[in-house]
Amino acid sequence: MTMEETRAVDVHAVFRHSAGRLGSVFLSSLRDGRLLGWKTGTPARVMVPPKDLGGDGEWVEIGPGARLEAYVPIGWSAETDRDSCLALVTVDGADTALLTRLRPAAEKETLAPGARLTIRFADARHGAIGDFWFEQAAV
């Protein structure tokens, strides 16, 4: 049986998306090292990232603490990164959960949902969701 040859082919497609009226504020604030939630609706809920439901609302600063809802334990997904993993967290002051990165990545046995976390911002920020991550809070 002959071995199939493979070559890595880099397909690079660039799109320009509008971040929208709320997303633009949210992402700009990340560049400034601030995490904002959008408080709107009746009863009012603080959403992060913001969802534009068309109504009025106000921005509120949230964090820096957070609760770990779930994360991807090492070996549970196709990801090979050991420095960080995908996680769902509820930031203090927010009513919705946020997808983010948790550092460092953890084994299932070493960290449980419910753990307290704290936010960390990168020194060099670009106005993107990757400008920050969460770490376990010091006890």
Next chain:
Amino acid sequence: MMAGSVSIAGTGERIGRGLPIEAAVHEVVRDALAGAGLSLSAIDMVVTVGSDVLDGGMVGTRSGIAGAYGRELLTVPSSAGHAFATAVSMLDSGQAGTVLLAGWGEGTKFAALDGRIIQADPFYARPLGADASAIAALQAQRLLADGRMSLERLTEYGAAMRMRADLADDKTAGMQEWLAPNWSDGACALVLAAGSGAVRVVDFGTAFRPYCPDPADLDPAVWVREAVERIGHTFDEDLAAVEAGGPSALCEVAALAPILDSAGWRPLDPRVNATGGGAMAFFGPATGLRHIIAVADALADTSGSGIAIDLAGPIGQATTVVALQGAKQ
């Protein structure tokens, strides 16, 4: 509630790795038509499903092979359940008397490159690496942490399904075997017809969640209950077959819970997922058609009822429950 005026008249399926899809589509359509005792000229409308990010360009070609030329064609860029519901609605509303429903997928491509991350939000999810396997892992961890699932049940179910699917020696790239899809290729076809037949479509119900639902809402059992509530029929007494097709064993066993609890069945009951479930031969959004066919096959020549649960999306969040009934008196 539907009047139950739609029947499954014929079916065909081909499943396997390295399947030549164009040939498979042709074969399953031929089988389904033969089972229905119809020729292609008797088909009013063709509905196809199989458009994923890796084979979207082939939808037109394969729809043509399925028999779409010269007749009404609906290509459904969604799940098998959605396509089935579309076909049934066309018949139930009188817009067609016969519908050929065909679906396909080349899941083996996904083993090399899972392009489903393109579904993730480009601002808040995709840059973080929220691929399908990671979202599924979040679901798994949450269900385990909440006590809604146990590792013992998952391991037992996953191993049993792999044996039923004759995949005992396969490996899953280091991932938990109850979390990883077992990528396959496949094609399925059904001929649906207005009026009575050997297996009638009782009703269908759907529930839908976004790519990454709220952390308190990651349990497929909740979505199945929601879909079942939309079906005005109970199955406690005459239930004869249940199939669940999803991207992971975890998602399937969680989704099965409401139906099995109601019937008093265990997940390893031989009447449940006789095919091994969708995760054991996952060929993308059309996979659920196979499980509708499996239930229809089990009900032929009986008066029993059956349920097929289609769980599409990375964690089964596009949920369709299809209720069928054998028409034997």
